[in-house]
Amino acid sequence: MRRQQEAEAARHEVRLAEARQEAEQLSARLQVLLTKQSIAEAEAGIAELELRRSRAQQGLEMERAKTLRDIENSVSPEVIQLTLAQQLPQVAAAFQQRMGEVHVTAVDGANPFGYIAAAVEGVMGLARSAGLKVPASPAQMPAG
Structure with missing residues (x-):
């Protein structure tokens, strides 16, 4: 009976170790996914900033062209x-x-x-x- 309990305890220990290993693997996958998500959010932020910069530059160019046209028209x-x-x-x-x-x-x-x-x-x-x-x-x- 003692051996049976020890064997049962050993099997239980093995299952527990497998469960811990699976939990660690899931935790590592979660960290990878969270890192990928952070990278994607950062890239989206960079794209948004680039779009704002491009729009601002176009706005400045349009304002400059309008000002030059106004100057030419005000002769x-x-x-x-x-x-x-x-x-x-x-x-x-x-x-x-x-x-x-x-x-x-x-x-x-x-x-x-x-x-x-x-x-x-x-x-x-x-x-x-x-x-x-x-x-x-x-x-x-x-x-x-």
Whole structure:
């Protein structure tokens, strides 16, 4: 009976050792899973921070582009007029070139130099549209 109790105790001890070993294995698996979960949460946090950084950078770029557009759109009429006035001498110089001898034939009674007058009037119209005070052409002068 004693041997039977000792054998039973030994079997019980073996089962207990197996149960402890299984509990330790489960505990180790749980630690691995918890570690993997922590890594996944950290990676998700990093991805979220990267997304926020990307959105912030895009926001800054959009704000910069809007500011530049606002600056470009806020050029005053005076600046436009000054720039155009500074360029008019170059345009006029282009008309002062010597053309040599030109033979012009009028067709149907048209002004043979009408194309030159039209070009000059186009330049003057451009100057007027930019806001420069340019005297009107004789054809446009009001009768007084």
